[in-house]
Each structure stands twice: as C-alpha cells, then as structure tokens.
Amino acid sequence: MTERIVAADSARIGEVLEAFASGVTLLTVADGRDDIGTTVSAFCPVSLDPPLVLVSLIAGSYPAELLGRADLFAVTMLTASQRMLAGRFAASGRPGARLLLDGVPHQRGDLSGALIVSGGLAAIECEVSRRVPAGDHLLLISRVATVAYVAPAGQPLVRFRGSYPAVGAGLPA
Numbered sequence: 422m423t424e425r426i427v428a429a430d431s432a433r434i435g436e437v438l439e440a441f442a443s444g445v446t447l448l449t450v451a452d453g454r455d456d457i458g459t460t461v462s463a464f465c466p467v468s469l470d471p472p473l474v475l476v477s478l479i480a481g482s483y484p485a486e487l488l489g490r491a492d493l494f495a496v497t498m499l500t501a502s503q504r505m506l507a508g509r510f511a512a513s514g515r516p517g518a519r520l521l522l523d524g525v526p527h528q529r530g531d532l533s534g535a536l537i538v539s540g541g542l543a544a545i546e547c548e549v550s551r552r553v554p555a556g557d558h559l560l561l562i563s564r565v566a567t568v569a570y571v572a573p574a575g576q577p578l579v580r581f582r583g584s585y586p587a588v589g590a591g592l593p594a
Contacts, residue, residue, distance in 0.1 A: 442581040445507050447541075448476060449518050450487055450494045451534040458518035458536065459484045460511040462580040463558070464496065472565035474547060477558045485559040492549045493533035495569070498542040501576040504585050506538065530569060537569050542577060544569035 449458040463477035476496070478485040488494060499507055509521045518536050526539035530546045537544045547563035554560075579588050 439582045442579050445499045445578040445580050445585070447497045447499055447503075447506065447510055447538055448478075448484065448494055449497075449535040449537065450484065450491055451529070451536070452487055452491060456518035456536050457484055457487055458510050458521065460507045461496070467562060473550065474545070474563055474565060476547075476561045476563065477555070478561065480554065480557055480559045488549060488561055489552065489559065493530075493535065493546065493566075494549075494563075495530045495533050495535035495537045495544060495546045497538045497544040499538075499578040500540065500542055500572075501578050501585075501587065503538070503541065504578055507578055507585065528569075530567070532567050539570075541570075541572065542575045543571040 443462045444464065446461045446464045447458055448461045448464075449456060459478070459482070461476055461478070465475050467473040467475050474496070478488065506525065509515065510518075515521060522536055522538065527536050528539065529535070530537050533546045535546070537546075545565050546567040546569060548566045549561050549563050551562040552559060553562065576588055578585055
C-alpha cells in the first residue's frame, strides 16, 4: 500500500529524500582571504557536451554566499576511507579549510586556486555557468574546466539516511 504524503509535512518529505543514496563530495573555494570547504552530497553530472555538473548548497550558508559572487571552485569525490574528512567539513561552525586539511595531503587547483584533497576517487575544477535559487537551496550549474585527477580504483563514500554505510556490505534495510 502506498502512503500518501502531504506536501506541508516537511519532516516526512525529508525522510523520503534521505532514502536516496548519493555520493559524497568535498567542495572547496579560495576567496583570497581564506579557503572555504563543505561536504556536499547533492552533486550530479548534467552533461558531457558541454561538460556540466550541478551542485546544490543550502541558501544562506557561507559557501552559497561565497559562490554567489565567486565563479571558480573544486570538487573532490571522496572515498570510503575519507569518511572522517567528510564529517569535519559537515560540522557547523567549522574553521577554514586549511585548518581542516592540516596533515591531509592536498594541493591547490591550477585554475581555481581551491584546495584539492589527494586520494579521492576524482577531482575537478569548475566554473559557475548559472545560479538558480531553488527553495531553501542555491543550485550551481557549472562547467567542468579541468580534471585534476581520476583514481584507477577505490570505494565511494555514500550518504544514505543520514549516515555513511559501507557500499560493499549492503545498505541497511
């Protein structure tokens, strides 16, 4: 039997949306004064020709505010072994990305100047093509400008129902 959901029941809709497993990424931006980073699971490919991706950020968050005026950023697709890193960048009131990456191998992107974490599945640098306000989020449709690296293998970090389950072990029922 299908349960009918009332649109105004945002808590229930949140449960529905959390039932969608998604890869976890780390988005970083260099703003000239500091390096900013945030964990993003609302990331998806849009097009190969031209190469476009979509990133969804919470409207009013500092990363969304910064990318409201900055055009360049980097995205690292995280591996399951980078779970602690994802947690660091998801915490509210977190310090700048340089402090969070202390002791973690990384380099600066050639185009964006943003910090790019080593050891992920892949990393890209992007340029915002279009900003779309969407409810309580800001959508960034962005051109993939450079590919920093692609790892030959690795297990993805996945977010499902508010946690990071092991992909190979099967998802909780």
